[in-house]
Amino acid sequence: MGTSTDVPLDPSLVALAATASLPIDLNDEALDTPAILVDLDILDANIEGMAGVARRAGVALRPHAKSHKSFYVADKQLAAGAVGLCVATVGEAEAMWQHGVGDILLAYSVVGERKLERLRPLVDAEVVTLVTDSIEVAEGYSRLARLMNRRIPVLLEIDTGMHRVGVSPEDAGAVGATIAALPGLEVRGILTHAGHAHDATDQLGIALVARQEAREMQAAREGLEAQGIEVSVVSAGSTITTPYLSAADGITEVRPGTYVYNDLRTLSCFACTPDQIAATMLATVVSRGPGRATINAGSKSITTSRMTDYGFGRLLGSPGTSFSRLSEEHGVLSLAPEDEELRVGDRVRVLPIHICVWMDLQREIYGIREGRVVERIRVDAMRRSL
Numbered sequence: 001m002g003t004s005t006d007v008p009l010d011p012s013l014v015a016l017a018a019t020a021s022l023p024i025d026l027n028d029e030a031l032d033t034p035a036i037l038v039d040l041d042i043l044d045a046n047i048e049g050m051a052g053v054a055r056r057a058g059v060a061l062r063p064h065a066k067s068h069k070s071f072y073v074a075d076k077q078l079a080a081g082a083v084g085l086c087v088a089t090v091g092e093a094e095a096m097w098q099h100g101v102g103d104i105l106l107a108y109s110v111v112g113e114r115k116l117e118r119l120r121p122l123v124d125a126e127v128v129t130l131v132t133d134s135i136e137v138a139e140g141y142s143r144l145a146r147l148m149n150r151r152i153p154v155l156l157e158i159d160t161g162m163h164r165v166g167v168s169p170e171d172a173g174a175v176g177a178t179i180a181a182l183p184g185l186e187v188r189g190i191l192t193h194a195g196h197a198h199d200a201t202d203q204l205g206i207a208l209v210a211r212q213e214a215r216e217m218q219a220a221r222e223g224l225e226a227q228g229i230e231v232s233v234v235s236a237g238s239t240i241t242t243p244y245l246s247a248a249d250g251i252t253e254v255r256p257g258t259y260v261y262n263d264l265r266t267l268s269c270f271a272c273t274p275d276q277i278a279a280t281m282l283a284t285v286v287s288r289g290p291g292r293a294t295i296n297a298g299s300k301s302i303t304t305s306r307m308t309d310y311g312f313g314r315l316l317g318s319p320g321t322s323f324s325r326l327s328e329e330h331g332v333l334s335l336a337p338e339d340e341e342l343r344v345g346d347r348v349r350v351l352p353i354h355i356c357v358w359m360d361l362q363r364e365i366y367g368i369r370e371g372r373v374v375e376r377i378r379v380d381a382m383r384r385s386l
């Protein structure tokens with residue numbers, strides 16, 4: 001498969017010196033900060049673990065690549081048995097296709113001529129399945145299919161309770177039939193994302209959202225089948241709801257994304273343990289005051305994602321220290337007594353609240369094993385939000 005690592009990056013834009021000879025220690029000055037570290041043993045175990053969960057549940061695994069945006073990780077997921085990838089933007093789809101991924105689900109309604117035009121090569125190569133929750137969006141796909149004299153596979157997006165996008169299960173049959181009648185489109189099934197599972201306050205709450213996800217998808221499937229549409233794909237399941245879904249519910253594939261790296265959100269949703277969080281931000285203390293250390297990772301690197309339990313994040317190995325404030329290039333830490341020894345120049349590792357948005361801001365991240373940097377990893381589709 002091709003890789004964008006063939007094209008060298010401007011060395012001033014990446015944290016690791018071009019001349020660095022790996023492996024190096026995390027304190028080595030060849031590695032500047034802030035920089036994202038990925039523990040490769042944890043990454044590998046997470047990828048294998050979710051592949052096993054899907055296998056045992058009798059469902060196909062189609063990881064969402066927006067969480068890593070990286071060919072390196074995509075290759076590992078496909079090698080572990082993923083049937084293809086899910087992406088959120090045309091730009092991510094283009095990147096993964098150019099890399100050689102042959103089965104891509106673009107799980108986002110594509111609206112606008114320029115985006116539709118960019119899909120042409122992917123439609124031509126028959127690698128992409130599109131998603132819609134409206135006749136208007138489907139008409140755009142149908143126009144493209146007719147212009148290209150192709151049939152485009154389509155999934156109808158169902159709202160199973162998040163109320164972000166999607167048709168209700170009750171309307172699925174009627175909307176599906178109208179879309180299926182449009183020339184050039186082949187309605188293959190249905191898709192949902194139950195992101196509201198993150199709002200649950202306990203594990204039972206998450207299980208209940210997953211049960212509802214499965215039930216409503218079953219209702220939507222029956223609606224389509226009543227219209228004579230064969231439903232071969234029922235796509236659901238995120239990192240936190242996948243463990244509660246299986247083929248017995250009629251689910252055919254799951255699309256977890258965050259599980260590759262995990263974060264404090266998946267930890268608080270019982271989807272991982274602390275030792276399954278693979279990614280941290282290496283940052284440097286740039287100022288000290290009584291009870292305070294300020295690091296060079298602010299909202300432009302760790303983002304403003306925030307949780308009641310963990311604020312803007314936590315330091316690896318320092319559970320008592322928390323962020324008291326965040327500005328663009330400064331993260332201000334309120335130090336637990338045991339962390340008072342931190343000095344200017346010391347390095348700390350920040351645990352992510354929401355890893356997907358961290359990754360979108362990085363050109364390159366660094367694979368570590370046994371506490372040493374062993375590999376550069378390109379974030380090939382960073383900022384491909386168009």
Ligand SMILES: Cc1ncc(COP(=O)(O)O)c(C=O)c1O
Nearest residue numbers: 064107193238239255256257258
């Ligand atoms: C449509 C869709 N599918 C799958 C996912 C993967 O969810 P997670 O990263 O929680 O596993 C997302 C994430 O937002 C999504 O929007």
